[in-house]
Amino acid sequence: MNVRKALAHVCLIAASLFFIVPFIWMLSTSLKPREQIYSFPPEWIPSPVMWSNYVDAMSYIPFFTYLNNTVIITFMSTLGVILACPIVAYSFAKLRWRGRNGLFITTIAVMMIPGQVTMIPLFLLFNKLGWIGTPLPLIVPAFLGVPFFIFLLRQFFMGLPDSLMDAARIDGAGEFRIYAQIMLPLARPAVLAVGLFQFMASWTDFIGPLLYLTNESSYTLSLGLQQFQSQRGSEWGLMMAVSTMMTLPVIILFFFLQKTFIQGITFTGIKG
């Protein structure tokens, strides 16, 4: 038994190295002076430690403008998802109305359609609306619901008992109050997970901004890093600094909400 555990540790440590070494390398490069970056064989410890790489990176591209744009898009689309998806999911799971099942099946069917199919007509639609070059195409649709999230939340609401709603109805509570004050709070773990998924999707999105954010003042960090890379592709120290700054908020969030992350992914894999 002990031999087996020791063997397991060896495997896990080897695998951990594969997963963690690139991070350390990213951090190490981001703090190295230029000459040391191009030393071969590679060196691990930056000397001297160049904190100025971070400052330089932030001035090569309009970092704070891009950060601001990213934060606005991420915040607004996450807000949209949290407002719209649970109430629609609740309606699918717990309210009885004509056409409900047909619409739910349509929602599942839509979920299976690859985004590329609607990409071009959507672009033309947003173009007609004059939204190209603004963050609106990346925000407004979230307020009208995302099929995958509606599906996940619906599965969660299905698991909640009807008796609570019935009791509240007898007490004379209105339908909206039943949703907002009784059912929604019960669905909090699922709503949090969905919000987290949207946050991640939005923060790391590349193709969306690439399609719609056509002028530089509206760029997100993803586009900023891509721009940096195509203009100054040899400044590895600065690019690793930008990459670190882009990744750090997600990692910090992860450490605060680790349980929600893991539960959300597990729920997706088991119920989805």
Add this chain to the structure above:
Amino acid sequence: MQPTESTPTLKKNKEKSNYYGLLFASPWILGLMLFYAFPLLSSVYFSFTSYSILQPGNFVGLQNYKDLMNDDLFWKSIYNTVYFAVFFVPLSIIFGIALAMVLNIKVKGMAVYRTVFFLPTLVPHIALAVLWMWLLNPGFGLVNGMLHSIGIEGPAWLGSETWSKPSLVFMSLWGIGQAIVIYLAGLADIPQDYYDASDVDGANWFQKIRTITLPLLTPVIFFNLVMGVIGAFQQFTLPYALTKGQGSPANSMTFYVMYLYDNGFKFFKMGYASAMAWILFVIIMVLTAIIFWSSKRWVHYQGK
């Protein structure tokens, strides 16, 4: 409810229920029509036209589809995409399950290992691309540096026609943490009784894996297989960022969706790109259907 309830009240309740149901679902009904149904129908139409954002275009029937059949780069992009899927999906399943099973031995520090495996999935794809370009840099990258120290001269990786796709598979394997977490949850769902019973029968470690663990894990494998195949066919950000949108070297990194994007938004052949999108849809549907159909033979649900 109360048995004395009269029919008019019931009818009123039903109307009320209809009203609130529709009201609560109304954002999505609007969203479904605006952002899904309407674009979907227009996409079918566009695929039969020579539409571009610059000119209104004409109805050309099946011409786009016929042209695609004679488009070498179209076939090359399919080859590249299938290549990636064929290597990445099985490898991600094998490594994912293997690591989850080792974690499941419940060694000390299991939560720490799990976190470490999960961390790469938090890196934005564009940052992941830039990081791996640097790791795989032929002259000064860490990978070739390490190979050099054991006396191997590493290839040019992303700059080599032979090694570009394996590099992509390799860096994609770096991000399989989500699958590991799902496998781990699947393993935790297998009742200990089965293992205890097999101990009584004197089963060895390998027999337990073959007859208990893997069969009971098949629903989760099934989920990851479907998601993996769908994801592999929609690969875009990584190869786009790695090659600055060029698909270089020698189009060895031109993936299906990249070529679709180029047609639609670089060459403005939006009708042509729409036809590509529908072919992609059919490919994904057929593959998903095959996996679903085959699942009857190899997926075992507990309690059935």
